[in-house]
Amino acid sequence: MNKIITIGREFGSGGREFARRLAETLGYEYYDNEIIMEIAKNTALSEEYVRQVVECEPHKLYPITIGNSFSYVDNYAQQQIQSIYYAQSKILKELAEKSNCIMVGRCADYILREYNPYRIFIYASLDSKIKRCVARNNGSEKYSEKEIKKYIEKIDKQRAKYYEHYTDQKWGNKENYDLCINTTNLVIKDVVDVVAKMLK
């Protein structure tokens, strides 16, 4: 059976960089936005719409193009969301069958539970996440720290709701992961080096 690592992460915790670098170091495939594109192909929905579905709160989402009455819209939207979720599950399983890989987000830890993935969750203090976001913007003052804080909280709330909607588990709850890593004040590259040593 292939080795599967799933990575959940708080926004600004460096989880995405961690996942990409870890995949490079271990020589594993890395899947993130690529998954969305695959889903788009499989469901004949636009990539933009699929991205909206997988990144937003599913219960708040309405279809882009159609809808006569509210109940009809609701029903149709729910069907689309469900079909995207099932397509996503199917693709994740296909990818898991193909090779060793690292998957970021997308409830992969839950969807692939039969594959016995190694489930990592990356988190950090709010201050550290704000600092990381500021650094990512090359220190430009386009957004205030207050705006960044609000954005981080919004995204994490969305991720939590999406995860909880489909898994019936609490997002970020340590019981759902094998390893939880606090990246507060750490350089992600250094964290990757030690975790790679651990997993090799």
Added chain:
Amino acid sequence: MNKIITIGREFGSGGREFARRLAETLGYEYYDNEIIMEIAKNTALSEEYVRQVVECEPHKLYPITIGNSFSYVDNYAQQQIQSIYYAQSKILKELAEKSNCIMVGRCADYILREYNPYRIFIYASLDSKIKRCVARNNGSEKYSEKEIKKYIEKIDKQRAKYYEHYTDQKWGNKENYDLCINTTNLVIKDVVDVVAKMLK
């Protein structure tokens, strides 16, 4: 500055074995019950009583030998408990100054926060913890699984209360640790091997 590792652990998660083996592998000092004995010496209280204080719910504890009125008992008990906590803090700091070390429980992650310890929390599913306790008893049927489950829950509740009483933080909350390791179905020796590689 010496390297300090603090280990919080759920009862039955293998945290104590993990800490002892990790200390052996890394060549660090290891402190657990030894600390209690040191405290006993420093506070001129019996070892048994100190053990009762550091392992039980502090707000429920009454002194063993004296007490005329309830308020007097309460006051005296509180003073004793506080003095043990301060003695414990003092000893932990002295030990942290002496050499690289691993400390189990005792709010060490909080007390030694100025020493920037590497804070690990060890946990596991309830089923896995019950299995580990049964194995520890060499499979003897002295206690039923139901009794063991009740005991695990009781001890963890006590640990949580003790920790929260003194630190004003939630015990086991991943935000208070650098690394949280789920030992469900794992052999502790194997976990130690990978974490030691990571920390070396």
